[in-house]
Structure formats: C-alpha cells, structure tokens
Amino acid sequence: MQSICKLTFIQAATAFLLTALLFSGCKPDDFQKLEPRNWQLVWSDEFDGEEGAAPDPAKWAYDIGRGGDGWGNQELQYYTNRPQNVSLDGNGNLRITARRESFAGAAFTSARIKTQGLFEQTYGRFEARVKTPYGPGLWPAIWMLGSNIETVSWPQCGEIDIMELRGQKPNIINGSVHGPGYSGGNAISKAYGLPNGRFDTDFYTFAVEWFPDRIDFFVNDYLYQRIEPADLTGEWVFNSPFFLIFNVAVGGNYVGFPTEETPFPQTMTIDYVRVYQEAN
Amino acid sequence: MQNIWSFTRRYLWVTAMFSLLFGACERSVDDLDAPGFPSNPDVFIDGFSGGLNYAAFGGSVPTAFDVDEDITYNNSAASMRFIVPNFGDPNGAYAGGAYFTGVPRDLSGYDALTFWAKASQTASIDIIGFGNDLGQSTYQASISGLQLNTGWNKYIIPLPDASKLTAERGMLFYSEGPEDGKGYTFWIDEVKFEKLGTLSHQNPAILNGENVVVAAENEETIQITGLISTHSLPTGLNLSVNVTHNYFTFTSSNTNVATVNASGVVTVLGAGTAVITAKLGNIDAAGSLTINSVGESVKPAAPAPTPTQPADKVISMYSNAYNNVPIDTWNTRWLYSTAEESFITIAGDDVIRYRNLNFVGIEFTSQKINATNMTHFHLDIWTPDATNPPNNFKVLLIDFGPNNTFGGGDDTQHELTFTAPVLTSQNWVSLDIPLSNFSGLTNRANLAQLVLSGTIPNLFLDNVYFYNNSAPPQVPTTAAPTPTHSPADVLSIFSNAYTNVAGTDFNPNWGQATVVTQEPIQGNNTLKYTGLNYQGIQLGSNQNVSDYAFLHLDFWTANSSQLNVFLISPGPIETAYALPVPTSGWVSMDIPLSAFAPVDLTNVFQFKFDGNGTIYLDNLYFRK
Numbered sequence: 001m002q003s004i005c006k007l008t009f010i011q012a013a014t015a016f017l018l019t020a021l022l023f024s025g026c027k028p029d030d031f032q033k034l035e036p037r038n039w040q041l042v043w044s045d046e047f048d049g050e051e052g053a054a055p056d057p058a059k060w061a062y063d064i065g066r067g068g069d070g071w072g073n074q075e076l077q078y079y080t081n082r083p084q085n086v087s088l089d090g091n092g093n094l095r096i097t098a099r100r101e102s103f104a105g106a107a108f109t110s111a112r113i114k115t116q117g118l119f120e121q122t123y124g125r126f127e128a129r130v131k132t133p134y135g136p137g138l139w140p141a142i143w144m145l146g147s148n149i150e151t152v153s154w155p156q157c158g159e160i161d162i163m164e165l166r167g168q169k170p171n172i173i174n175g176s177v178h179g180p181g182y183s184g185g186n187a188i189s190k191a192y193g194l195p196n197g198r199f200d201t202d203f204y205t206f207a208v209e210w211f212p213d214r215i216d217f218f219v220n221d222y223l224y225q226r227i228e229p230a231d232l233t234g235e236w237v238f239n240s241p242f243f244l245i246f247n248v249a250v251g252g253n254y255v256g257f258p259t260e261e262t263p264f265p266q267t268m269t270i271d272y273v274r275v276y277q278e279a280n
Numbered sequence: 281m282q283n284i285w286s287f288t289r290r291y292l293w294v295t296a297m298f299s300l301l302f303g304a305c306e307r308s309v310d311d312l313d314a315p316g317f318p319s320n321p322d323v324f325i326d327g328f329s330g331g332l333n334y335a336a337f338g339g340s341v342p343t344a345f346d347v348d349e350d351i352t353y354n355n356s357a358a359s360m361r362f363i364v365p366n367f368g369d370p371n372g373a374y375a376g377g378a379y380f381t382g383v384p385r386d387l388s389g390y391d392a393l394t395f396w397a398k399a400s401q402t403a404s405i406d407i408i409g410f411g412n413d414l415g416q417s418t419y420q421a422s423i424s425g426l427q428l429n430t431g432w433n434k435y436i437i438p439l440p441d442a443s444k445l446t447a448e449r450g451m452l453f454y455s456e457g458p459e460d461g462k463g464y465t466f467w468i469d470e471v472k473f474e475k476l477g478t479l480s481h482q483n484p485a486i487l488n489g490e491n492v493v494v495a496a497e498n499e500e501t502i503q504i505t506g507l508i509s510t511h512s513l514p515t516g517l518n519l520s521v522n523v524t525h526n527y528f529t530f531t532s533s534n535t536n537v538a539t540v541n542a543s544g545v546v547t548v549l550g551a552g553t554a555v556i557t558a559k560l561g562n563i564d565a566a567g568s569l570t571i572n573s574v575g576e577s578v579k580p581a582a583p584a585p586t587p588t589q590p591a592d593k594v595i596s597m598y599s600n601a602y603n604n605v606p607i608d609t610w611n612t613r614w615l616y617s618t619a620e621e622s623f624i625t626i627a628g629d630d631v632i633r634y635r636n637l638n639f640v641g642i643e644f645t646s647q648k649i650n651a652t653n654m655t656h657f658h659l660d661i662w663t664p665d666a667t668n669p670p671n672n673f674k675v676l677l678i679d680f681g682p683n684n685t686f687g688g689g690d691d692t693q694h695e696l697t698f699t700a701p702v703l704t705s706q707n708w709v710s711l712d713i714p715l716s717n718f719s720g721l722t723n724r725a726n727l728a729q730l731v732l733s734g735t736i737p738n739l740f741l742d743n744v745y746f747y748n749n750s751a752p753p754q755v756p757t758t759a760a761p762t763p764t765h766s767p768a769d770v771l772s773i774f775s776n777a778y779t780n781v782a783g784t785d786f787n788p789n790w791g792q793a794t795v796v797t798q799e800p801i802q803g804n805n806t807l808k809y810t811g812l813n814y815q816g817i818q819l820g821s822n823q824n825v826s827d828y829a830f831l832h833l834d835f836w837t838a839n840s841s842q843l844n845v846f847l848i849s850p851g852p853i854e855t856a857y858a859l860p861v862p863t864s865g866w867v868s869m870d871i872p873l874s875a876f877a878p879v880d881l882t883n884v885f886q887f888k889f890d891g892n893g894t895i896y897l898d899n900l901y902f903r904k
Contacts, residue, residue: 134512134516135517168516168517169515170478170512171478197477198478198512200480201481259517261517261518262516263512263517
C-alpha cells in the first residue's frame with residue numbers, strides 16, 4: 001500500500017477545507033509533494049477470524065459501561081463486549097455495532113475497544129481502513145490517547161483523533177488533537193469532506209503520520225491537515241507513547257442526539273489497523 | 281422572461297380545465313426507444329422551464345397554484361405558490377396538480393429531485409413527487425407527509441432507479457388538503473433534478489418490508505402492495521419513497537403454486553408453498569409474500585339444511601329462509617383476530633365463509649336483539665378441518681344489559697364449547713342450542729355481540745337464528761286483563777273488577793258433560809270449562825240490557841277448535857256468536873248486542889257456550 005503511493009512533502013501550509021473537498025484519493029498533485037518515507041509495519045490487526053468471534057484479546061481491551069457522565073460527553077450508550085456490539089464478520093473485518101435497545105439503564109448499546117496496556121507507540125504512522133456508520137446522533141471515532149492518562153489525566157495526556165464523524169453529515173470527517181489549553185470544543189481540528197460521496201458507503205483509509213515536530217492527517221493518503229507545535233494554543237504533549245481506541249458513540253456533546261428516525265443498528269466496519277515506524 | 285411566463289400562465293389555465301383528457305390525447309412514449317431526449321434538469325427555477333405544462337387534478341381548486349414574485353427563495357425572480365383551500369371550499373377540496381413536459385426528458389444522469397420550500401405554518405404535504413404524466417405515470421415516485429415549516433428548507437426526493445427515467449414527462453406533482461380543516465399557503469422554488477452523490481444505502485421493499493404469510497387457494501389473486509424505496513439522505517436520515525410496481529421485477533419461487541406478473545399481481549395456481557420476492561434494479565427488496573396454498577378449495581358440496589321453524593317464532597341473523605335483522609358486521613376485526621370473511625353462494629344458498637379463524641366478533645349493536653321470548657339459538661356450520669378432540673368450536677353470546685351499552689356493569693355473557701362427536705368434518709352440523717344452556721347470560725333483551733372461536737380455522741356458516749319451539753301452555757300463566765270500563769257503565773256477570781248480578785248459577789244442570797270449576801290465576805278468579813260440550817249460565821234475575829251496547833268477555837284456550845257464545849231470552853230465544861279459537865294468550869272481545877238479534881234484550885236470563893276443548897273465561901259483562 002505504502003509503496004504504491006509515494007507521498008510527497010506538503011508545500012502549501014494552509015489548505016482550506018473547501019479546497020480540500022475537491023481532491024480525494026491517492027493522486028499526488030501540487031499540494032502533495034511529500035518526502036518519501038520508509039515505513040516499517042510494527043503492529044497490525046487484519047481482523048481475520050470466524051464470524052461472531054471477539055477480536056484478538058492479546059491486542060484489544062474493552063471499556064465497559066457508561067463511563068463517568070457518558071464518557072465525559074453526555075453520551076447515551078452502554079458499552080459492552082457482547083458479540084452483537086463487537087465481533088469479527090468472518091470476511092476479515094471487525095464490526096462495532098450501535099443498537100437501539102434498553103440495556104442496564106441505557107437506551108443504546110455499542111462498543112469501545114482499545115490497545116491500552118497491550119500496545120502503545122510514540123511517533124509513526126497509524127492507519128485504519130474503515131466504513132463508518134451514519135445517521136443523526138452516531139459518532140464513530142478512530143483515535144489515540146497518551147498512555148500516561150492514568151497519571152497526568154486528560155487533556156494533559158494528549159489526544160489524537162485520526163477520524164471522527166457526525167452521523168448527520170456522513171460525507172465529512174474531522175482530524176483533531178487535544179491537549180492542555182486546546183481540548184474539547186477548542187481542539188485543533190480540521191474537516192475533510194467528500195463533495196459527492198459518503199464515508200458510510202465505501203471503505204476509506206484514515207491515517208496520521210506523527211513526528212516529533214508535526215502530525216499529518218490523511219484520507220486515502222491525501223494530506224488534508226498538518227499540525228505543528230506552533231499551531232497549538234498550549235503545550236505540545238505528543239512526545240510519549242499513545243494507545244489506540246475505536247468506538248461508536250451514540251449522542252453526546254460532539255454529535256447531538258439521535259432522533260426517532262435515526263436508523264439502527266449502525267455499524268462501523270474496520271478492515272484493518274496498521275501501525276508503522278520509520279526505519280532509519 | 282416575463283412575457284414568456286405570461287403566455288405560459290394563460291395557457292396552463294386552459295390546460296387545467298381539460299386535464300383529465302390531456303393524458304389520453306398524448307402519444308404514448310412507452311414503446312419508443314430512447315432517442316436521446318434532452319436532459320434539462322430544471323423544472324422551475326425562476327419560472328417554468330422549457331416545455332413544462334401544468335394541469336390541476338380533478339376535484340382540486342384549479343387556481344390553487346400560481347407564480348409568486350414576492351415571496352421567493354434567496355430573492356430569486358419567482359417561486360411557485362400553492363394556496364391550500366379551507367375545508368368546504370366550494371372551488372375544490374384540495375390543492376393538487378402535475379407539471380409535465382410534452383417532450384420527454386432523460387433524467388438518467390441524476391439521482392434526486394430537489395427543491396426549496398416553506399409554508400405559512402408548519403404543515404405536512406400529503407403527497408409530492410415526480411413521474412405523474414397524467415397518463416400511465418409508469419415511474420411515479422412520491423413522498424408522503426413532507427414536513428414544512430415557516431423557513432426555507434431544501435428537500436430531496438431520491439430517484440429510486442434513474443436508469444428507468446430515460447423518457448420521463450412527469451417532472452413534479454403534488455396533492456395537499458387542509459391542515460385540521462384549515463387552509464394555508466406553501467411555496468416551492470428552485471425545483472430541479474440533481475446528481476448529489478450523497479444519497480446511499482438504498483433499501484427497496486415490498487409489503488413495506490414485512491415478510492407476510494397468507495393461506496390461499498387456487499384462483500385467488502393477491503396484489504403486492506407497500507412498494508417503497510428507502511434512501512439515506514445526506515443528513516443520515518432515511519427517507520422512504522413510494523414507487524410504482526414498474527420499478528420492481530417480481531419473482532415467484534414456485535410457479536406451479538403461484539405466478540406473479542409485472543404489475544405485482546399474484547395468481548394462485550396449485551397446492552404448495554411459493555415465496556414472492558422482488559428486486560429493484562439489482563437490489564433485493566426487503567419483504568416477501570409466502571403463499572401457503574391448499575390448491576383446490578374444500579367447500580360444502582350442498583347447502584345447509586333448510587330451516588323448518590315457523591317464521592313467526594324466529595329472529596334470524598343470517599338465513600335465506602327468513603327475513604334477517606340488521607347485523608352491523610360479520611367481522612369486527614378486533615385486535616389479534618386473524619379471521620377473514622367472505623360471502624359466497626353454494627347451490628344458490630348464501631353462506632358466510634371464514635378463513636384463518638381464531639376468533640371473530642359479530643356485532644349488532646345498532647339494533648340489538650331481544651331474544652327474551654326465544655328458546656334456542658341455531659347455527660349451521662361446516663368445516664373441512666379436523667374436528668377430533670381436542671379441536672373445538674365456541675359460541676359466545678354477549679348482552680349489553682338494561683343500559684343498552686357496552687360496559688356499565690350490567691353486561692352478561694356466556695360461552696359454550698362444542699367438540700366431537702357433535703362436531704364433524706366436511707358435514708353440515710346443525711347446532712340447536714337451548715338458550716338456557718347459556719347460563720351466565722342472565723339477560724337476553726339487549727343481545728349485541730356474537731363471538732365464534734375455536735380450532736377450526738376454516739368455517740362455513742349459515743342459518744344463524746334464534747327461535748322459540750316451546751309447546752303452547754295448557755293453562756294461562758297470567759290473569760285476564762283487568763277491565764277498564766267505568767262501573768257505572770257496566771252490568772257484570774262474572775268479574776273480580778265489578779259487583780256481579782247476585783244469585784247467578786254458573787253450573788246449572790242442563791245435562792251437559794262439561795266440568796265447571798273456578799280457579800284463581802294470579803289471584804284473579806277465573807271460570808274454567810273442562811271438556812266442553814255445552815254449558816249454561818243461569819242469571820240470578822232477569823236483566824234488561826237494552827241500554828247496553830256490548831257484551832264483553834275475555835277467553836283463553838289452547839286446544840279448542842270451536843267455541844260459540846249464546847245470549848238467551850225466555851222462549852227460549854237464543855243466538856250464537858262464534859269466538860276465534862284457539863287463542864294465543866287472552867283474547868278480549870266486545871260483541872255488539874245487536875249481533876244477538878232477535879234475542880229480547882229487555883229480558884235476558886241465560887248464557888250458553890258450546891264447542892270443545894278447555895276454556896278459561898273471565899270478565900263477562902254488559903257495557904255501554
């Protein structure tokens with residue numbers, strides 16, 4: 001995958017969203033003159049296995065329940081590790097499915113899996129090939145948290161959002177970073193949209209390339225955002241190991257609430273997740 | 281632009297007047313190869329697009345639609361304005377019409393019809409869509425209940441299958457009635473076909489996506505309905521478009537059992553199971569119709585036995601032998617009832633047929649049945665189903681009680697269950713049920729409901745009636761009617777109501793065989809002649825009755841076939857008067873004394889009765 005698509009160094013420091021809307025896919029152009037990199041695969045999950053099976057327990061742990069205050073976001077779902085919320089589909093994909101069902105006091109169920117305690121890495125390329133769910137109130141995300149969250153707490157630990165999507169706008173994703181002084185609604189963020197397509201109809205590859213002095217955000221290897229320390233309104237906290245999180249939230253401050261008409265169940269389908277480090 | 285529009289507007293009113301004829305005058309385009317029709321996407325931007333016409337639907341207000349140059353979306357030159365009439369508007373009941381082109385357009389490059397709309401109040405447009413060309417409307421597609429509010433919003437109607445729309449003339453149509461009886465106004469602007477690319481997750485469905493299972497038999501036809509195509513809008517919300525059958529291709533899993541034509545009409549041909557499914561383009565439609573066919577239907581070969589109860593002793597609910605009382609419905613379709621009724625004839629006899637009977641409510645609340653004087657309830661039933669135990673058939677009668685309405689604490693009911701050997705399969709079974717068996721049915725003056733249930737899903741029903749077959753009583757159960765004539769106008773011979781002529785002998789020995797007794801009936805002394813041949817009455821004194829007009833008497837007999845009464849004056853001069861027998865209950869007669877001529881009315885002294893049977897007499901008196 002990487003060798004097919006020679007990424008070149010970005011020249012235009014500021015690419016506006018509306019400009020970006022016009023370009024998608026792996027088509028190097030004047031704005032995509034990226035320096036060649038020699039990425040070496042160090043960790044991945046291709047999600048091969050039998051239909052209904054849980055993802056590899058050596059790689060994935062679960063967040064269960066409703067978290068504190070809806071995981072800090074007024075989210076409505078109860079996260080479980082049941083196969084109906086998270087399991088392999090037998091065709092090489094992982095499914096995280098949000099359902100409208102009464103469960104332990106919540107009106108919805110879903111799942112949130114993470115590599116916390118199992119895998120973490122500082123810097124590198126983190127990519128996942130994903131087809132999102134859709135519908136008002138659906139909030140799928142591929143993201144990372146600093147492993148030191150247990151000791152320094154959020155947002156000091158840092159957060160890198162590789163992909164977030166609001167289900168009522170299934171043609172737009174956001175890539176963001178959160179840290180001290182730039183968290184929650186003040187995160188450093190940029191949207192990337194498809195002018196005549198949607199992220200819930202086909203698989204797209206979402207990636208970040210994380211270096212000591214910058215984080216680049218990609219959709220299908222198109223670079224749509226670069227964040228450097230100078231872009232932040234606070235401390236650069238991205239020099240320590242991070243772990244991965246995949247989840248589908250329902251409701252919450254970021255996305256708003258689902259409506260009676262929101263179709264359920266809704267599934268985020270993940271073809272693979274691959275993490276690289278740059279070889280010297 | 282303005283000039284063109286003015287012309288168009290004049291033209292379209294004329295068109296509206298003849299809208300119903302217009303489609304028939306147009307050349308059909310169905311059979312033509314698409315010769316590359318124009319793909320102009322515009323319907324109404326700042327006015328009618330090229331070649332667009334308008335026709336109001338029949339029954340709608342013809343002037344409901346006009347072009348508005350004041351209220352427009354985004355300050356454009358003009359919008360479409362629709363004035364929905366109030367309820368009862370003499371000009372029409374609703375606003376509705378179609379916008380169509382003379383030359384078809386190729387819309388296959390688009391994926392949606394879009395427009396901006398607002399209304400003078402929050403409202404819901406009943407139907408809006410495209411594909412109505414006032415003719416075949418082959419590829420009509422529409423939204424039901426489009427929600428409008430007072431701000432401009434953009435609306436999207438996805439094209440269910442653009443590849444079909446290579447020669448489409450129906451650009452837009454709508455139909456909207458008053459909201460809660462009140463009219464209002466809505467505006468539509470920037471109407472055009474677009475290629476959005478942001479529609480997805482198309483899910484077509486038949487039968488609204490349900491998997492329906494029906495029992496069927498040969499020659500039945502079933503129309504596949506509930507044809508929709510659901511799309512995910514750019515908002516992530518789903519929207520269902522109602523579409524015609526022409527978007528679908530239908531398939532039967534077993535054409536020996538049932539076939540389905542292009543219009544979605546299923547015809548049952550044989551026994552077995554067939555599943556009808558459909559596709560829209562290459563997409564499998566949700567929903568299916570599973571037909572479990574018994575093949576040739578099993579029906580009674582002969583009609584039910586003809587009832588023999590006399591009509592005057594019957595209250596009939598359903599029978600060709602009697603006049604039937606009105607029944608509101610033979611199937612109330614109560615919740616959870618699966619029964620389907622049909623009315624058939626067997627050898628000329630009308631029969632009710634129930635299928636899928638779990639229970640069925642039969643109601644006659646509008647005119648309740650008073651079966652107080654009835655003794656039995658009769659039904660003839662026939663079933664092809666197994667009747668061996670534990671199969672059963674249940675009959676429930678419900679009376680609404682003195683308050684004559686459902687509930688109120690005075691309703692009574694009782695259910696009886698019938699099993700083999702009373703029940704038999706494929707035979708007419710006549711149930712003659714004594715009403716006394718419905719022991720919980722303490723009232724039957726306001727019978728309002730009949731419920732049939734049990735384990736025989738196929739039931740043929742005939743001759744449903746109440747009747748009275750009790751033998752006539754041999755003694756009166758009630759006293760003779762109490763006389764109402766003024767004592768001053770009466771000369772009484774035998775009555776508890778008046779002072780009688782003293783000294784009268786009611787059993788003079790004239791050699792008769794009749795046995796005479798006097799018996800109290802409900803406390804009222806009554807004269808009884810048992811085994812009458814003849815019987816005299818000797819008055820205590822001779823009476824001048826010439827001032828009186830009538831002889832009154834009450835009589836009762838269950839078994840007499842001949843009875844005469846004689847008035848007698850000395851001579852003897854006597855004249856007979858025949859009384860109608862037997863009676864049903866007490867009969868009161870006032871016989872003009874002139875009928876006894878030539879008896880001397882100034883000097884009467886005897887009565888005589890002759891005939892046969894057992895006679896009860898009372899209130900024998902002369903009156904003015």
